[in-house]
Amino acid sequence: MYxxxxxxxxxxxxxxxxxxxxxxxxxxxGVWQTVELAAGGMLFALSIGLLLALIIGARLPGWRFLYxxxxxxxxxxxxxxxxxxxxxxxxGPGAGLLAITIYYGAAMGKVGGDLFASASRGPVESLAxxxxxxxxxxxxxxxxxxxxxxxxxxxxxxxxxxxxAMIVGxxxxxxxxxxLVGALQNLEYQRVTTxxxxxxxxxxxxxxxxxxxxKYPRLLLLFVPLGAYSAWxxxxxxFAFSHTLEVLHRMWPPKLSPEQIHALPGLxxxxxxxxxxxxxxxxxxxxxxxxxAARTLSPAWLREPVRRxxxxxxxxxxxxxxxxxxxxxxxxxQAGIAALALxxxxxxxxxxxxxxxxxxxxxxxSLAxxxxxxxxxxxxxxxxxxxxxxxxxxxxxxxxxxxxAAVVGMIxxxxxxQALYNAQQLFFYDQMLAYLLVTCVLxxxxxxxxxxxxxxxxxxxxxx
Amino acid sequence: MPxxxxxxxxxxxxxxxxxxxxxxxxxxxxxxxxxxxxxSGAGKTTLIRAINGFVPFSSGSxxxxxxxxxxxxGKPLRHLRSRIAVxxxxxxxxxxxxxxxxxxxxxxxxxxxxxxxxxxxxPSAEELAEAEQALRRVGIAEKLRERTAExxxxxxxxxxxxxxxxxxxxxxxxxxxIASLDPELSHQILALLCTVADEAEFALLCSLHxxxxxxxYFDRVVRIQHGIVQRLEPKSAQGVAVEI
Numbered sequence: 001m002y003x004x005x006x007x008x009x010x011x012x013x014x015x016x017x018x019x020x021x022x023x024x025x026x027x028x029x030g031v032w033q034t035v036e037l038a039a040g041g042m043l044f045a046l047s048i049g050l051l052l053a054l055i056i057g058a059r060l061p062g063w064r065f066l067y068x069x070x071x072x073x074x075x076x077x078x079x080x081x082x083x084x085x086x087x088x089x090x091x092g093p094g095a096g097l098l099a100i101t102i103y104y105g106a107a108m109g110k111v112g113g114d115l116f117a118s119a120s121r122g123p124v125e126s127l128a129x130x131x132x133x134x135x136x137x138x139x140x141x142x143x144x145x146x147x148x149x150x151x152x153x154x155x156x157x158x159x160x161x162x163x164x165a166m167i168v169g170x171x172x173x174x175x176x177x178x179x180l181v182g183a184l185q186n187l188e189y190q191r192v193t194t195x196x197x198x199x200x201x202x203x204x205x206x207x208x209x210x211x212x213x214x215k216y217p218r219l220l221l222l223f224v225p226l227g228a229y230s231a232w233x234x235x236x237x238x239f240a241f242s243h244t245l246e247v248l249h250r251m252w253p254p255k256l257s258p259e260q261i262h263a264l265p266g267l268x269x270x271x272x273x274x275x276x277x278x279x280x281x282x283x284x285x286x287x288x289x290x291x292x293a294a295r296t297l298s299p300a301w302l303r304e305p306v307r308r309x310x311x312x313x314x315x316x317x318x319x320x321x322x323x324x325x326x327x328x329x330x331x332x333x334q335a336g337i338a339a340l341a342l343x344x345x346x347x348x349x350x351x352x353x354x355x356x357x358x359x360x361x362x363x364x365x366s367l368a369x370x371x372x373x374x375x376x377x378x379x380x381x382x383x384x385x386x387x388x389x390x391x392x393x394x395x396x397x398x399x400x401x402x403x404x405a406a407v408v409g410m411i412x413x414x415x416x417x418q419a420l421y422n423a424q425q426l427f428f429y430d431q432m433l434a435y436l437l438v439t440c441v442l443x444x445x446x447x448x449x450x451x452x453x454x455x456x457x458x459x460x461x462x463x464x
Numbered sequence: 465m466p467x468x469x470x471x472x473x474x475x476x477x478x479x480x481x482x483x484x485x486x487x488x489x490x491x492x493x494x495x496x497x498x499x500x501x502x503x504s505g506a507g508k509t510t511l512i513r514a515i516n517g518f519v520p521f522s523s524g525s526x527x528x529x530x531x532x533x534x535x536x537x538g539k540p541l542r543h544l545r546s547r548i549a550v551x552x553x554x555x556x557x558x559x560x561x562x563x564x565x566x567x568x569x570x571x572x573x574x575x576x577x578x579x580x581x582x583x584x585x586x587p588s589a590e591e592l593a594e595a596e597q598a599l600r601r602v603g604i605a606e607k608l609r610e611r612t613a614e615x616x617x618x619x620x621x622x623x624x625x626x627x628x629x630x631x632x633x634x635x636x637x638x639x640x641x642i643a644s645l646d647p648e649l650s651h652q653i654l655a656l657l658c659t660v661a662d663e664a665e666f667a668l669l670c671s672l673h674x675x676x677x678x679x680x681y682f683d684r685v686v687r688i689q690h691g692i693v694q695r696l697e698p699k700s701a702q703g704v705a706v707e708i
Contacts, residue, residue: 366556366624369516370631371546371573376580380569384560 010328017193024194027179031198033093034175036230037165038206041100042158043227046220048101049108049157050150056109057116058138067113073106075440075447077403079319079410080417082168083424084436087251088244093174094236100168104161108154115149116142151217155210158220162206166199167319170411171421174234176202180320181411184327192327200315247429254434260419268442270333271415274405275446277333278340279398285345290352297356297378306349313346322408336413340401351393352386359385391457395450402446406439416442465530466491467667468515468635473524475510475691484510486691487524494634497661497668499678502688508671511688512637515669516548517541529634546573549628549666551657553640555620557627559613564595566612566623570630598626602656618649622656629660636661638670642677650674654681 052070056063076084082099089095116138124141132140143150169177176199183191213219256264292298292306322339325331330338356378364381372380409417420435468491475485485507492498502508513519515526517533526533531544549570557566565584568591572580583591592608599605602622607615612623621641628636638657642650654670658681661668672678678685687694 362552362554362556363558365518366550366552367558367569367572369518369545369548369550370570370627371542371544372569372580373542373572373577375577376572376575379581379584380561380565380572381558384558387560 013189014193014324016190017197018188018190019194023191027176027195027198030176030179031202033234034165034169034177034202036234037093037096037100037168037175038162039223039227040230040234041097041104041165042161043223043231044097044101045104045108045157045161046154048105049112052105052109053112053116053150054135054138054143056113057119057142058134060134063113067110070106070110070113072440073102074110075443076103076436077407077439077443078103078164079167079171079407080420080436080439082173083171083410083421083432086172087247087424087429087432089236090243091172092236093234096165096168096173096175097231097234098236099173100161100164103164104157107160108157111153111157112146112150115146115153119145152214154220155214155217158213159206159210162210163203163317166202167317170319170323177319180323184323187327189327192324196316196320196324199320200312203315250427251429251433253430254437255430256434260431263419264438267414267416267419268438270336271402271405271409271417271442274333274336274340274408274413274415275398275401277337278344278405279394279401281337281341282344282348282397283394285341286348286352289345289349291356291378293349293353294356295353297374297382307353310346310349310353313342314350315346316343318343318404318408319411322411322413326412331412332414336405336408336415339408339413340404343404344397344401348393348397352390355386355389355393356382358389392454395453399446399450402443406442467494467496467529468492468669469525469527470511470515471525473511473514473521473526475507475514475519475521483691485514485521488688488691488693490686490693492635492667492669495661495665495667496684497658497682498670498684498686499682500669500671500686500688501673501675501678502671503673506688507691508688509639512550512639512669512671515635515637516545516550542573546631547634549631549633549636551621551624551628551636551638551641553643555617555624557612557620557623559611561612563599563607563610563612563615563623564592567595567598567626567630570598570627573631594630595626598629599623601629601660602626618645618653621645621649621653625653625656625660629664632664633666635667635669638668640671640673642672642674650677658682 052066056067073081078099081103082096085095085099085102089098119142123145124137127137127141128134165175167177169175169179170181172178172181176195180192180195180199183189183195289306289310292302293310295303298306318339321342322335325335325338359382363385364377367377367381405413405415406417406420409415409419410421412418416435416439420432420439423429423431423435470488470490473485473488474483476483488507488511490498490500500508500511510519514521515528515533517536521534528544528548531540533544536544558569561569564587568583568587571594575583587595596605596608599608599622602625604615604619604622604626607619607623612620615623636657641657642653645653654677657668657670668682670682675685
């Protein structure tokens with residue numbers, strides 16, 4: 001059809017990237033703002049999250065309520081939360097800062113609380129036996145006992161937050177994402193390419209930082225002054241309390257017109273289709289690519305290029321892929337599926353490769369002992385042994401992709417996300433809240449279905 | 465000519481530690497059944513893994529049917545391995561596969577890759593019959609189509625022996641095949657190993673740590689300690705070590 005005819009010319013518009021010095025200089029503040037968003041957001045998220053985790057771990061009064069609230073917050077996709085913050089505190093990086101703080105603070109609080117709750121009983125009880133207060137016990141007992149796991153999760157949380165700092169701009173919450181959307185709306189496609197390159201570079205730098213922090217966790221302390229400065233710099237401009245109250249008032253109660261309720265099943269179907277289609281296509285591509293990227297299966301000349309390809313696919317978030325497709329006039333469900341498929345291929349390909357590398361050596365060795373050729377060893381041994389972790393990874397990706405499908409919807413890829421974005425743009429905040437609640441319910445249902453499937457299949461490996 | 469000839473084999477794991485095998489010499493005639501006795505850590509597993517080329521040795525020589533193992537790789541190594549079957553303590557079966565798939569994995573060394581792939585999804589009637597015959601020989605024909613993870617430990621050990629039978633080897637290496645089994649099962653498994661070795665006329669080299677089993681079932685018993693073969697003990701009186 002028309003798409004295939006013009007696809008080449010569509011792609012050509014994006015090249016060559018605009019690398020003029022003046023443009024790069026003009027983008028410097030956007031890049032800096034992204035760094036500030038990540039540092040400031042994470043400082044707040046980690047410190048608030050740790051405090052909440054200690055409250056939950058110490059079983060202080062009200063911890064159950066707090067825990068449920070954190071779980072509920074986690075059901076809102078990050079970009080959806082960002083749009084809510086934009087509505088409440090106005091356009092700009094302040095909203096992004098708030099969204100990152102809330103979302104990743106909640107994540108840290110919940111996971112940290114779980115970690116503390118599973119700390120070994122003995123030392124904790126002996127501390128309690130001294131008559132110390134519960135919070136003191138948590139601080140002296142559970143915190144040191146779980147410090148290592150906490151750091152590991154903290155570094156992971158940090159990584160996710162940095163990625164979020166890139167994309168909150170897609171809904172006007174500041175940083176390089178805002179620049180990207182601006183360039184797309186002005187049809188400056190060569191600048192879009194420049195921004196995507198900058199984004200990938202930033203992610204690479206952030207990855208490196210995370211890697212160093214995992215190794216030397218004390219370096220996290222360096223982020224305290226940077227984070228504090230950033231947070232001050234990004235504080236919501238013209239924060240008007242009355243405006244916030246007014247907005248909250250207009251949101252409540254959530255309301256949809258009869259026609260909108262009628263259209264709801266179709267929207268939900270679209271979001272599910274995007275998530276399912278994106279995951280399924282990613283799975284198809286990730287299987288051969290993952291095998292080609294596995295150290296134990298594939299020769300270096302094939303493995304290294306495939307690894308680079310997977311890294312590139314993974315480095316560009318779904319939202320950015322989605323923005324590119326939407327700007328290339330591929331809109332609706334197709335854009336969503338393609339965006340999710342590209343990013344998820346990168347993620348699943350890497351995870352599949354690791355699973356294939358990490359199978360038990362015994363059975364593989366015993367197959368090699370029969371004199372079997374390499375491909376036979378892979379199909380009789382490695383693949384069946386790696387299937388359970390691969391199945392879990394795919395299920396988690398599907399769970400993640402439900403959120404991602406709602407998110408790419410907001411930038412024009414159809415479904416419930418698009419309806420939510422339209423409602424926000426038209427200031428129908430009561431409808432927006434209704435769509436937000438529908439999104440949460442959808443996420444919760446898929447989460448529950450996933451854990452049911454895992455129990456049913458008796459796949460009990462830990463979270464990946 | 466002996467089937468297996470091991471002469472002065474030295475295996476060093478690191479330059480600083482003492483060698484795992486320190487000049488082991490041993491040979492097996494075709495069809496002979498030999499037990500290697502020794503405490504854990506004596507180097508029994510290393511010896512067995514050196515024979516089929518999984519552990520490199522720094523000096524000495526190992527030949528199987530006149531073919532030197534040292535320096536073999538690629539196709540010649542695979543060909544050699546296809547003639548040596550292995551049964552180990554941990555069975556090392558692929559638990560997610562069906563029993564018949566694990567049994568026929570013994571044939572992978574002589575099958576083409578294409579045939580191996582086809583068998584995984586569409587096993588032919590003859591192939592299934594071959595698997596069933598091997599399973600009947602080890603006494604569990606009825607488990608043909610079960611998931612390997614769902615059968616008992618003793619049955620899994622029998623599946624590993626059936627896989628070895630399908631391989632039609634000239635030598636079977638058994639690495640502590642009864643270490644995880646109770647005494648009654650141990651007797652059954654060793655008796656089975658020896659009978660099938662006699663019937664199919666392959667030699668059997670089996671590592672053990674219980675002397676009472678070694679003297680009961682094997683033609684010859686060899687003791688290995690601190691990486692050297694210390695005594696060669698003929699099967700004279702049960703439980704009595706006779707030094708040569």
